[in-house]
Amino acid sequence: MFTNYKYTVTERFLRYVQIDTQSDPLSKSFPSTEKQKDLGRLLVQELHEIGLSDVEMDEHGYVFATIPSNTSKDVPVICFCSHMDTSSDCSGTGVKPIIHMHYDGGDIELPEDNTVIKAALHPYLASKKGDDIITAAGNTLLGADDKAGVAEIMDAAYYLVAHPEIKHGTIRILFTPDEEVGRGVEKLDMKKLGASFGYTMDGGELGSLEDESFSADAAKIVIDGVSVHPGTAKDKLVSAIKIASEIIDALPKDSLSPETTEGRQGFIHPVRVSGIVEQAEIDFILRDFVTAKLRDHAEFLQNILDQVMAKYPAASAKLTVTEQYRNMKEVLNLHPQVTAYAEEAIRRAGVEPLKMIIRGGTDGSRLSFMGLPCPNIFTGEMALHGKSEYVSIQDMQKAVQTIVYLAQVWEEKA
DSSP: OOOOOOOHHHHHHHHHSSSBBOOOOOSSSSSSOOTTHHHHHHHHHHHHHOOOOOEEEEETTTEEEEEOOOOSSSOEEEEEEEEOOOOSSSTTTTTOOEETTOOOOOOOHHHHHHHHOGGGGGGHHTTTTTTTTEEEOSSOOHHHHHHHHHHHHHHHHHHHHTTTSSSSOEEEEEEESSSGGTTTTTTTTTTHOOSEEEEEEEEOSSOOOEEOOOOEEEEEEEOOOBBGGGOOOOOTTTTHHHHHHHHHHHHHHSSSSGGGTTOOOOEEEEEEEEEEEEEEEEEEEEESSTTTTTHHHHHHHHHHHHHHHHTTTTTTTEEEEEEEETTTTHOOOOHHHHHHHHEEEEETOOOOEEEEEESSSOOOHHHHHHHHHEEEEEOOOOOSSSTTTTHHHHHHHHHHHHHHHHHHHHHHHH
């Protein structure tokens, strides 16, 4: 079906990554950075150029569009979704994408900051010998997470409009801000979206299909110490900073952390510490594939807090836990066809599906519990959130095919 097709995914991707859309986890606004709307405005323009209907970007930065049905069948409305923002872990300003044609399988030396992507540390990259690989220049992230997904959805939309002989139901397109800070669908109007089932395009290696994610809570400890002038502080001053460091030091060294766990093992992870003598805060993320275990992690953290604070009766502290998202598998188990159709589409693209779990979350995790069962499909994005990020052009093209075939499968099964 794609014989002699001139993909637009690469040129779109190269254009999108040069727009800085880094989100800000400390911002209280929505979206967390206005610059995310710069990409949103470009996507609205390009969606109009493709010929789609209902194209708009709302006040919150969500971009919507519709590919109208071209079949007489009653097909459920499906949605394809990707996020526009990039991680705050590495600069996304001044991204200079580089295409390494016919990659030779070895290390990739980048021109900036003496950055080298070592094949020995990236076995998937080494397996892409012969592919055309896109990287940044070495001083920024690339932004394949998730602009690869954005570009793939855009190219698939372009293909479907240009090939009306491919029958499909109504397709809704959604591009979101702030996924990287865990707020990607916080302001989303589900009625306006109007879809029954969805797919996030935000996965990694070729063929991967993720229908199981972490369940996630955020935890915050606020410590109130006693501030006294250091010259007269003996037996009076109680440093909230030192208490915070003692709490962190009491965490297990050989378990319950990202650096000591894998597979379906959960963790308690301090991600931010701030404060002065009088008051300090520690932000944690709690993660597990079994939702009930999040309560165990919170209780474990509370026990550490109680043990430490028992030594400082003049000080006080409080632990607050906030729900973030839940394991999408709990919803997708009720709608097995959503994942099954994705597996069929991946096979039609000539790729063997790889059922995987997400040691993290995507917009799909929250969307699933908002009424849109939503597994995650590969985009080719790899080595995320750092200067070694890369993507294979051939992987992106296969993702485009998968989207098109998936639209076709839903129509055929209706």
